[in-house]
Amino acid sequence: MTAASHRLGRMLAASAAILTGGLVLSGCGAAEPAAEFDPDADVSLDFAFWGNDDRAERYNALIKAFNEEHPNIEIKTTFTDFPSYWEKRATEAASGGLPDVFQFSDSYLRQYAESGHLLDLGTVSEYVDFSTFEDSLLGTGRLDDVQYSLPTGYSMWANFVNDDLLDEYAVAAPEGGSTPAEYNDWMAAFTEASAGKVYGGTDYTQRIQGFELVLRAHGKNLYTDDGELGFTKDELREYWASGDQLRGGAAVPQQRLEEISPKSGLGGRLTASEMSWSNFLGSYLADSTAKSMTIIAPPTSVAGAKDLYQQGGLQIAISPKTKHPEAAAMFLDFVVNSEDAGRIFGTTLGFPASSSKLAGTALEGIDKQVADYIASVADRVGDTPPVPVVGYGSLEQKFWDLGREIGLGTTTIDEAVDRFFDEAEVILE
Structure with a gap:
């Protein structure tokens, strides 16, 4: 991506963010009554x-x-x-x-x-x-x-593993429902086994859904029934910092992902695993041309937690x-x-x-x-979260964008935390 196109992308994203925020303020009248159908x-x-x-x-x-x-x-x-x-x-x-x-x-x-x-x-x-x-x-x-x-x-939130790549590099699949630390170690081991040709996975701390699972495992949610954030700056800082091992070489570098966008790391065969929603299996198979993929439960920070939901x-x-x-x-x-x-x-x-x-x-x-x-994760399914707050979609995207910036090294974790909460304050108020 050229510097000019990068600047243009940032301008468009900023404009869209302003427009998205404006949706809360500006109404849209219904169409005039149509003629008889x-x-x-x-x-x-x-x-x-x-x-x-x-x-x-x-x-x-x-x-x-x-x-x-x-x-x-x-x-x-x-x-x-x-x-x-x-x-x-x-x-x-x-x-x-x-x-x-x-x-x-x-x-x-x-x-x-x-x-x-x-x-x-x-x-x-x-x-x-x-x-x-x-x-x-x-x-x-x-x-x-x-x-x-x-x-x-x-x-349901899930972890996908490319069986073809596991066979190619003679690596066993990660354990479903392992701890985040155990999954991080598996990613590092896979990256080492492939000599860096394929990475064990992506930096999953970029996705707000991963953070959501950590919060739910401890009886909290991303947001409250009253429309407030359900977590603190320290909790977000700790979560993003937990990805240091991933960004240190276990996970695919963010710049490599930018080069194959809109394909994901798993879809582009840059990684052997990736977390997303369970309905992505068909898309992952099509993008990656893999013959087989396994779906396993995502890592959990608390054994026995009811952190998943429909x-x-x-x-x-x-x-x-x-x-x-x-x-x-x-x-x-x-x-x-x-x-x-x-x-x-x-x-x-x-x-x-x-x-x-x-x-x-x-x-x-x-x-x-x-x-x-x-069916296999039914015992991990808990109550559905509160109805998303106004602007949640914008906050979800902001979380992802800041996670990518951390991966690219264009912002620090402390700066990203402050920027997320600044954005949340504007959107939620």
């Missing part, structure tokens, strides 16, 4: 999602199946990686130009709903079947008794300014409820959240592997 009229809808080529191919297959039933509804797709996706949505929301239908995250529910950037799905309930969801999963897209989005599935974060929502709310609702319903969606996506958008989508999912191969993993 004609189900046979030709309609064009924009649909945006984050993901990779594998996810794009699956969506193309799903749209083809949708068009067999609704040939008059054209679906135009765009996709990017996760950070770029939310920068673009923030810009669109500020200008009133969100896609008709878009992948959504529960991290942004308060932020987008309270500022009027999500359609109340109750207004199109004739075209969406809500009865196929358990109430707990409906709740992941509900705020103040209004259903703003629906989950495609739910996931995360229904990947959702589908509709813009309140869409000119075709009924058609948009029909497509949303197809994505979250159709048996075709279960057949095409399996568990790659999360373990199916609706009974109708699950009915179309053949739990074989990687889908059965994900289902088996979810």
